[in-house]
Amino acid sequence: MNRLLYESSVSYKGYLIIPFVFGKVDDYEIYSYKLLAEVGHKSRFHASENPATMYDNSIISILDIAKEHIDVNIDFVSQGDFFKSRYIYRHNLIIVYQKNARCYYDHYAPESLTNIAAPKLFSSPYECLNWVQKGLDGRNKS
Incomplete structure (x- = not known):
């Protein structure tokens, strides 16, 4: 599989x-798509690949296909925008x-929807992002 296009993702x-x-x-x-759910594994679509089983030759169209599938098959009520503070780095x-x-x-990671976060707490979003960026930078120097 090619890398996930996080920069084109939509909440x-x-x-x-x-x-x-x-x-x-x-x-x-x-194009195809994958889904993450704010409720994690409580949703049957969390980390699923293209549950609509439809493909398209444009990113906008595949996003529309995914939205329509979610509208018809939604399995929880969102409590806000869990994904609003998302960042792409490397x-x-x-x-x-x-x-x-x-x-x-x-x-x-760019190729997988497996959460690789370390069990660590932070006092601010800045501290968290700085720590992750340093880790990724260090890994890429090796």
Whole structure:
């Protein structure tokens, strides 16, 4: 699989829709998508790949396909925009969230929706992002 296009991701009704290039046909890229759910594994679509089983040759169209699928099959009610504080660094997705005056984060590599975040608490979003960036920078120097 090609890398996940986190920079083109869209937050929608408690899901993060993440497009990626599924393949090529006659020099045209064919897009698919994966989903993250703010409620994690409580949603049957968390970390799923293209539950609508439809593909398209534009990112905008694949995002629309995903939104329509979510509208028809939504399995929870969102409590806000969990994915609003998301950052892309070196093609990695970092989602920062606060709870009870503490910061937490989820970290996803460019090729996988497996959370690789370390179990660490932070006092601010800045401290969290700085720590993750230093870790990624250090890993890339090796």
